[in-house]
Amino acid sequence: QVQLQESGPGLVKPSGTLSLTCAVSGDSINGAYWWGWVRQPPGKGLEWIGEIHHSGGPNYNPSLKSRVTISLDKSKNQFSLILNSLNPADTAVYYCARQGAYNIDSWGQGTLVTVSS
Amino acid sequence: EIVLTQSPGTLSLSPGERATLSCRASQSVSSTFLAWYQQKPGQAPRLLIYGSSNRATGIPDRFSGSGSGTDFSLTISRLEPEDFAVYYCQRYGSSPAMYTFGQGTNLEIK
Numbered sequence: 001q002v003q004l005q006e007s008g009p010g011l012v013k014p015s016g017t018l019s020l021t022c023a024v025s026g027d028s029i030n031g032a033y034w035w036g037w038v039r040q041p042p043g044k045g046l047e048w049i050g051e052i053h054h055s056g057g058p059n060y061n062p063s064l065k066s067r068v069t070i071s072l073d074k075s076k077n078q079f080s081l082i083l084n085s086l087n088p089a090d091t092a093v094y095y096c097a098r099q100g101a102y103n104i105d106s107w108g109q110g111t112l113v114t115v116s117s
Numbered sequence: 118e119i120v121l122t123q124s125p126g127t128l129s130l131s132p133g134e135r136a137t138l139s140c141r142a143s144q145s146v147s148s149t150f151l152a153w154y155q156q157k158p159g160q161a162p163r164l165l166i167y168g169s170s171n172r173a174t175g176i177p178d179r180f181s182g183s184g185s186g187t188d189f190s191l192t193i194s195r196l197e198p199e200d201f202a203v204y205y206c207q208r209y210g211s212s213p214a215m216y217t218f219g220q221g222t223n224l225e226i227k
């Protein structure tokens with residue numbers, strides 16, 4: 001059974017850069033699945049950020065594309081999210097996820113990132 | 118850009134009752150690309166239904182999905198106490214690759 005675990009800072013300053021990592025166990029990021037990120041502002045709905053595959057992508061949400069980078073670290077079986085030029089509206093729980101055939105079949109537990117000075 | 122609108126925003130029902138949640142797309146969506154998720158407070162979402170009508174692994178058969186074109190629904194035939202949660206529909210788009218979620222339906226105990 002695949003498990004995903006996010007890690008990274010819980011507090012980032014405005015105009016700063018967020019860097020999160022998702023460690024994957026129970027599956028290889030070199031396999032068939034795409035790997036992605038989804039966020040959820042407190043009390044609000046879900047927003048897809050982007051995805052990557054070992055042989056394709058990355059693909060990003062057009063609304064975030066100018067500020068996002070998603071990459072793979074095959075040696076560590078993990079993938080990462082970088083989001084720059086942060087503002088308070090980026091405060092959210094960030095989930096890493098495994099994407100199956102047109103859906104998201106496994107999720108990390110999520111990590112709250114607060115953008116505040 | 119295709120927008121998914123879920124209704125109602127909040128649904129108040131009692132255990133044992135039947136729940137029907139709606140997801141309407143602003144343009145036609147392939148059934149293959151439509152999924153449903155359940156999210157409980159403080160937890161990550163969980164995949165319930167994929168391909169509009171296929172239950173994910175381990176999902177009880179009281180959950181069912183249906184629909185086509187622009188109108189999709191999730192039905193819970195007989196509500197159990199653990200079913201009270203927020204439900205999201207999601208659509209995959211291929212050009213460009215993109216996942217879009219509805220705003221959610223909060224299913225609460227009456």
